[in-house]
Amino acid sequence: MERVTAPDGATIVLHSSGTGPGVVLVHGGGVTIEVYRRLAAALAERHTVHLYNRRGRADAPARREPYTVEQEIEDLGAVLAHTGACAVVGHSSGGFIALRAALRLPIDRLALYDPAVSVDGGMTGAFIPAARAALRAGDTARALAIVGAAGNPQSPAARLPLGAQTAITRLFLRSRVGREMGALLDMTLDETAQVAAHDGPPEQYAGVTAEVLFAYGQAGPPHYPRLAAALAPVLPRMQVLAVPRCGHDGINRAPARLVEPLVAFLSR
Numbered sequence: 001m002e003r004v005t006a007p008d009g010a011t012i013v014l015h016s017s018g019t020g021p022g023v024v025l026v027h028g029g030g031v032t033i034e035v036y037r038r039l040a041a042a043l044a045e046r047h048t049v050h051l052y053n054r055r056g057r058a059d060a061p062a063r064r065e066p067y068t069v070e071q072e073i074e075d076l077g078a079v080l081a082h083t084g085a086c087a088v089v090g091h092s093s094g095g096f097i098a099l100r101a102a103l104r105l106p107i108d109r110l111a112l113y114d115p116a117v118s119v120d121g122g123m124t125g126a127f128i129p130a131a132r133a134a135l136r137a138g139d140t141a142r143a144l145a146i147v148g149a150a151g152n153p154q155s156p157a158a159r160l161p162l163g164a165q166t167a168i169t170r171l172f173l174r175s176r177v178g179r180e181m182g183a184l185l186d187m188t189l190d191e192t193a194q195v196a197a198h199d200g201p202p203e204q205y206a207g208v209t210a211e212v213l214f215a216y217g218q219a220g221p222p223h224y225p226r227l228a229a230a231l232a233p234v235l236p237r238m239q240v241l242a243v244p245r246c247g248h249d250g251i252n253r254a255p256a257r258l259v260e261p262l263v264a265f266l267s268r
Contacts, residue, residue, distance in 0.1 A: 018044025
């Protein structure tokens with residue numbers, strides 16, 4: 001493990017593996033780098049893969065308050081400068097951070113999987129107050145159920161009454177990933193609020209010069225193919241990859257149907 005000094009003096013712990021051109025992975029909300037180990041191992045056959053926990057998680061420093069996406073971009077910039085990498089993979093809110101960062105950081109290749117980006121009101125964050133109220137009341141299961149239904153409206157569970165969704169979520173919270181997502185939920189809501197705050201026309205990303213691979217799971221939320229269609233006219237160097245039989249966590253499962261085109265894109 002290496003240590004990178006962020007612009008504010010905090011220490012970022014870097015977990016690197018593999019050999020070849022550098023790739024930095026920016027993970028999504030509610031999790032740590034641990035759920036990306038399978039993807040990192042697959043990419044490490046051709047690349048040096050750099051993982052780091054975003055602030056407030058595991059071995060990462062604490063967040064500065066109030067939280068802003070600018071802090072995330074500063075940290076990513078420090079990691080890119082330290083490693084010399086010019087390629088970034090971003091998932092979910094990590095994709096939002098990576099796309100915002102590509103407006104001003106030296107990123108040549110940007111791979112996004114289900115990036116939590118809002119254009120033209122696509123992600124309003126209207127569920128945030130209800131989820132925060134449930135958290136304040138100590139009902140993490142209800143809060144996570146509200147977030148899950150908003151983020152995955154295509155899921156059969158999202159059509160159940162909230163009480164039933166909450167009961168299912170209580171079982172999920174017994175798992176390691178569930179406990180982690182529950183513990184990090186307050187931070188996830190902060191990130192979602194930042195996504196909503198940066199909503200606007202797709203043209204706000206016209207300044208991105210990187211080659212972009214926009215991948216989404218065909219079994220995942222319907223927001224992402226609509227987002228890809230909105231961004232395509234303003235990002236002429238963007239290609240779209242629809243990954244069959246994958247949901248929002250498809251990148252964590254790292255099936256060959258995603259990994260192979262991802263490696264091809266990063267290796268060109």
